[in-house]
Amino acid sequence: MSLYIQQRKQSNMDQWSSPICTYQQIAHDWQGFENLSSHQEDQSMNDIEDILDYISASPEMETSSDSDSDPAIPTTVHDIYDIKTQEPDNHRNSSNSRNISRHCRQNGSIRLWQFLRGLLLNPAFNPSHIMWINRSRGEFKIVKNKEIAQMWGDEKNNSGMTYEKMSRAMRYYYKHDILEPVLNRRLVYKFGPMSHGW
DNA sequence: AGGCGATTTCCTGGTT
DNA sequence: AAACCAGGAAATCGCC
Secondary structure (H helix, E strand, C coil): CHHHHHHHHHCCCCCCCCCHHHHHHHHHHCHHHHCCCHHHHHHHHHHHHHHHHHHHHCHHHHCHHHCCCCCCCCCCHHHCCCHHHCCCCCCCCHHHHHHHHHHCCCCCCCCHHHHHHHHHCCCCCCCCCEEEEEHHHCEEEECCHHHHHHHHHHHCCCCCCCHHHHHHHHHHHHHCCCEECCCCCCCEEEECCCCCCC
16 A cells, blocks of 8 residues: 555655655555455555545645644545535635545546445444444445435435435445345445445 | 436335 | 335436
8 A cells, every 4th residue: 555655656646745654544544455355456546546636635634744633543534525514614615625525536426335435434424324234244324314315415416315215226236236235124235346445 | 419327206015 | 104125117417
């Protein structure tokens, strides 16, 4: 991972000015990375890249060098979807958050499973809103389904989103192996072989 | 403009 | 009875 970061640094395609240790922390924090099989590595690299892009664009990280927050918990990887919980005052206005989000998207808009993955990786929502049932198996439970659906709606600019509709989209994932069905477990889903980065 | 992927919306029916 | 779960069918929406 640090190798990857160094490569990225040397390729000076980015404006990374923060100390490398920050990224090593991030890498260390990226727990899933170590458990990935080799054929998944490329995909996880993309995930990490997304996250690092996000971090480099984050106003919080720009000032991270003087940050005095607990270094044990980088405010980084987990911040992907904290935008909606931020209330008025803060420095991250909506246009900024939109730009940041764009860094996490391959195409135009983020996919539902990626949105959920981001929530699972964010302690601001895990385990309060969504939590792992079995991290290694990719099983998770949506705790506050109404809220999550609402947030998904916000993400897509759709105020009419409901859990019913969101869950229909999730069931379509069964067909594509992005999610696998978990029988007889209400609100429990499982990432499938076509998902990654969790 | 048309096609396509990824949902979104609506709905009927079954289960917990 | 309220909440979920399963999927089919059709409509949308953004993107190429």
